[in-house]
Amino acid sequence: xxxxTKQEYMxxxxxxxxxxxxxxxxxxxxxxxxxxxYLTGYDGWSFYVHQCLVISLEEEQPLWIGRGMDAxxxxxxxxxxxxxxxxxxxxxxxxxxxxxxxxxxxxxxERRWGSKTIGVEMDQFYFTHRSxxxxxxxxxxxxxxxxxxxxxxxRVVKSDQEIEMMKRAGQIAVKVMDAAKNSIKPxxxxxxxxxxxxxxxxxxxxxxxxxYPAIVPLIMAGEATKTPHLTWSDTPFVKDEAVLLELSGxxxxxxxxxARTIFLGxxxxxxxxxxxxxxxxxxxATLDWIRPGVTAEEVEAKWREAISHSTIVKESRLGYSIxxxxxxxxxxxxxxxxxxxxxxxxxxxxxxxxxxxxxxxVGFEIDASIxxxxxGYEPLYDYPIDMMLVxx
Amino acid sequence: xxxxTKQEYMxxxxxxxxxxxxxxxxxxxxxxxxxxxYLTGYDGWSFYVHQCLVISLEEEQPLWIGRGMDAxxxxxxxxxxxxxxxxxxxxxxxxxxxxxxxxxxxxxxERRWGSKTIGVEMDQFYFTHRSxxxxxxxxxxxxxxxxxxxxxxxRVVKSDQEIEMMKRAGQIAVKVMDAAKNSIKPxxxxxxxxxxxxxxxxxxxxxxxxxYPAIVPLIMAGEATKTPHLTWSDTPFVKDEAVLLELSGxxxxxxxxxARTIFLGxxxxxxxxxxxxxxxxxxxATLDWIRPGVTAEEVEAKWREAISHSTIVKESRLGYSIxxxxxxxxxxxxxxxxxxxxxxxxxxxxxxxxxxxxxxxVGFEIDASIxxxxxGYEPLYDYPIDMMLVxx
Numbered sequence: 001x002x003x004x005t006k007q008e009y010m011x012x013x014x015x016x017x018x019x020x021x022x023x024x025x026x027x028x029x030x031x032x033x034x035x036x037x038y039l040t041g042y043d044g045w046s047f048y049v050h051q052c053l054v055i056s057l058e059e060e061q062p063l064w065i066g067r068g069m070d071a072x073x074x075x076x077x078x079x080x081x082x083x084x085x086x087x088x089x090x091x092x093x094x095x096x097x098x099x100x101x102x103x104x105x106x107x108x109x110e111r112r113w114g115s116k117t118i119g120v121e122m123d124q125f126y127f128t129h130r131s132x133x134x135x136x137x138x139x140x141x142x143x144x145x146x147x148x149x150x151x152x153x154x155r156v157v158k159s160d161q162e163i164e165m166m167k168r169a170g171q172i173a174v175k176v177m178d179a180a181k182n183s184i185k186p187x188x189x190x191x192x193x194x195x196x197x198x199x200x201x202x203x204x205x206x207x208x209x210x211x212y213p214a215i216v217p218l219i220m221a222g223e224a225t226k227t228p229h230l231t232w233s234d235t236p237f238v239k240d241e242a243v244l245l246e247l248s249g250x251x252x253x254x255x256x257x258x259a260r261t262i263f264l265g266x267x268x269x270x271x272x273x274x275x276x277x278x279x280x281x282x283x284x285a286t287l288d289w290i291r292p293g294v295t296a297e298e299v300e301a302k303w304r305e306a307i308s309h310s311t312i313v314k315e316s317r318l319g320y321s322i323x324x325x326x327x328x329x330x331x332x333x334x335x336x337x338x339x340x341x342x343x344x345x346x347x348x349x350x351x352x353x354x355x356x357x358x359x360x361x362v363g364f365e366i367d368a369s370i371x372x373x374x375x376g377y378e379p380l381y382d383y384p385i386d387m388m389l390v391x392x
Numbered sequence: 393x394x395x396x397t398k399q400e401y402m403x404x405x406x407x408x409x410x411x412x413x414x415x416x417x418x419x420x421x422x423x424x425x426x427x428x429x430y431l432t433g434y435d436g437w438s439f440y441v442h443q444c445l446v447i448s449l450e451e452e453q454p455l456w457i458g459r460g461m462d463a464x465x466x467x468x469x470x471x472x473x474x475x476x477x478x479x480x481x482x483x484x485x486x487x488x489x490x491x492x493x494x495x496x497x498x499x500x501x502e503r504r505w506g507s508k509t510i511g512v513e514m515d516q517f518y519f520t521h522r523s524x525x526x527x528x529x530x531x532x533x534x535x536x537x538x539x540x541x542x543x544x545x546x547r548v549v550k551s552d553q554e555i556e557m558m559k560r561a562g563q564i565a566v567k568v569m570d571a572a573k574n575s576i577k578p579x580x581x582x583x584x585x586x587x588x589x590x591x592x593x594x595x596x597x598x599x600x601x602x603x604y605p606a607i608v609p610l611i612m613a614g615e616a617t618k619t620p621h622l623t624w625s626d627t628p629f630v631k632d633e634a635v636l637l638e639l640s641g642x643x644x645x646x647x648x649x650x651a652r653t654i655f656l657g658x659x660x661x662x663x664x665x666x667x668x669x670x671x672x673x674x675x676x677a678t679l680d681w682i683r684p685g686v687t688a689e690e691v692e693a694k695w696r697e698a699i700s701h702s703t704i705v706k707e708s709r710l711g712y713s714i715x716x717x718x719x720x721x722x723x724x725x726x727x728x729x730x731x732x733x734x735x736x737x738x739x740x741x742x743x744x745x746x747x748x749x750x751x752x753x754v755g756f757e758i759d760a761s762i763x764x765x766x767x768g769y770e771p772l773y774d775y776p777i778d779m780m781l782v783x784x
Contacts, residue, residue: 048721072619123522130515191601202587209583209626227464234601329440
């Protein structure tokens with residue numbers, strides 16, 4: 001029941017092993033849910049307990065290690081053979097005495113890998129400090145090295161099959177933003193609009209059912225437009241307020257984020273209209289220029305140049321790489337469009353450019369989700385890049 | 393705009409400081425989103441970057457430390473004064489060089505707390521291994537001790553205001569399960585049922601708007617009923633299959649989980665009916681017996697005794713404590729109903745008992761979300777405890 005062919009997963013594992021070899025690792029422990037999914041197809045909401053893959057240069061398939069009750073989930077959703085699925089007993093869960101990493105270490109020792117060089121994802125959520133401590137205590141002869149974002153960097157260039165997933169997510173994104181536009185009105189409670197939006201996210205299109213996004217709908221109205229990561233309340237929208245929306249279409253955990261700004265009236269304040277015009281033109285100028293071969297920091301510089309005639313200063317990064325992901329973030333934690341990021345863009349990278357402005361006196365959001373092609377880029381969806389005016 | 397009064401937050405901080413003193417901590421660093429919300433009201437989907445509270449015995453209010461763009465979110469949603477909100481620059485985000493914990497350590501040193509005993513949540517997601525390493529490097533004179541679940545254990549006994557939030561979540565839970573019952577039918581795609589369910593979660597009731605649950609709808613149909621944590625696909629439900637549902641009503645991040653089993657036909661297989669009868673009677677017998685003064689392990693023993701006449705063996709814990717939470721888990725990570733947990737139940741503890749059965753040949757789920765009263769318990773919602781038969 002995996003989403004991709006076994007060959008595609010094996011290819012991903014092979015690339016991971018190449019990267020391990022380059023970095024001098026014998027073993028790799030992966031606990032990031034998107035990386036687990038990417039390498040095996042495993043797909044369950046079980047990442048609230050400790051679980052991981054162990055990838056060895058000596059073994060073709062990764063080992064999946066998780067809680068007993070989730071092992072059947074691994075059997076159903078991953079391509080792994082049964083002898084590569086290992087389950088720990090339930091008394092390891094949130095215990096003060098036992099820790100799931102003792103079980104992981106036991107499997108590693110059994111296979112005589114206890115003196116190896118082991119990569120772990122040191123700055124990923126889902127790999128806690130105590131996971132490290134317990135592994136280190138249980139494997140005193142192992143050497144641990146940081147493998148943070150190792151698999152994320154392999155994910156950064158998508159296969160054509162993955163791009164197809166993202167395009168389907170893009171079709172869903174259009175329906176999601178339409179649902180927002182059609183439900184956000186003065187007098188409607190924020191929670192009721194959120195409900196319509198998320199319904200569109202999960203339902204997807206007739207052909208492609210939707211999935212849960214790694215970030216719930218972000219809906220900032222009125223005072224909240226000066227910050228980007230609030231969700232919703234049960235108070236109604238009011239006339240002549242702005243509403244910032246950061247949403248996504250999702251297909252099989254692949255994301256096509258879409259951010260727009262609605263003004264609930266006919267005449268947005270002058271400052272808001274000016275901000276919208278500058279940001280929208282700046283984004284368009286950046287898109288007109290972006291192409292394979294340029295670096296992430298050059299893209300950001302292009303954007304900065306395009307708005308340099310204005311008083312707008314955007315201190316936060318312009319965007320980041322996207323693809324398959326799980327809560328809490330659809331960002332890939334690889335490329336960041338900001339000074340210092342010298343990643344060269346190549347075909348089949350997928351990126352989210354979101355020049356959001358969250359000032360005390362004005363907020364505005366617009367975005368583009370695109371992927372690089374041989375000679376330019378393609379958008380993941382086609383949706384007008386402008387401020388939307390919604391009348392009563 | 394905080395949900396509770398400033399006094400209630402101050403009372404929670406006071407209890408936290410008492411616990412810190414008992415454990416010999418001068419400072420406490422809290423990165424668990426539910427704990428941050430519990431202590432200050434802060435409520436944003438910003439936990440995908442590093443952020444934390446720092447609580448000092450010397451200072452009345454906690455310090456909130458987060459990404460620049462999220463500081464206005466803290467100003468809007470928390471009770472904290474502006475001088476207790478600190479923002480780090482955007483180039484700390486997912487950088488290979490800078491780490492947000494350098495900024496946190498800088499603030500700690502500025503306040504001459506660099507030689508203190510500091511509690512950190514060592515086994516919480518959102519506190520990574522690298523967070524610990526960078527803190528330790530930056531604060532060479534500090535002593536670090538484990539404060540895992542310290543605040544969770546303060547959360548375990550709810551205030552009356554919190555119980556009121558959970559009852560509102562309970563009202564929403566009824567609407568959520570009704571949405572499931574009314575939408576799950578042969579021929580309907582799983583994703584379309586998920587969409588109706590989540591719509592009910594976010595919309596809530598007319599009086600109380602809903603919130604996002606810490607776990608998305610878990611919907612296991614057909615083969616998937618042998619495991620508990622899968623989500624949904626875009627294939628349609630088929631006649632005469634079982635569907636396991638673990639859902640929740642949520643109000644202001646307070647949860648009232650609700651799990652039920654649907655059979656899509658008139659005649660469930662004999663094994664399924666027998667399992668349903670035994671589990672349902674076992675849960676009812678446990679509920680008839682549960683009261684303040686008993687321990688968590690005694691509750692589980694009561695359940696085990698009640699089903700001992702059958703062949704059913706449930707190896708996983710019977711349930712756990714619930715309350716305010718954020719993804720990835722609505723479990724509080726405190727009380728577990730299983731052998732060895734000697735926590736004594738007291739009034740205003742809230743718990744989720746979920747005797748789920750996920751065998752190769754039969755799956756069944758039913759639950760109760762309740763809170764303890766002075767002389768027994770009250771359910772958070774009133775919903776028939778039985779298998780639901782849905783005909784076409």
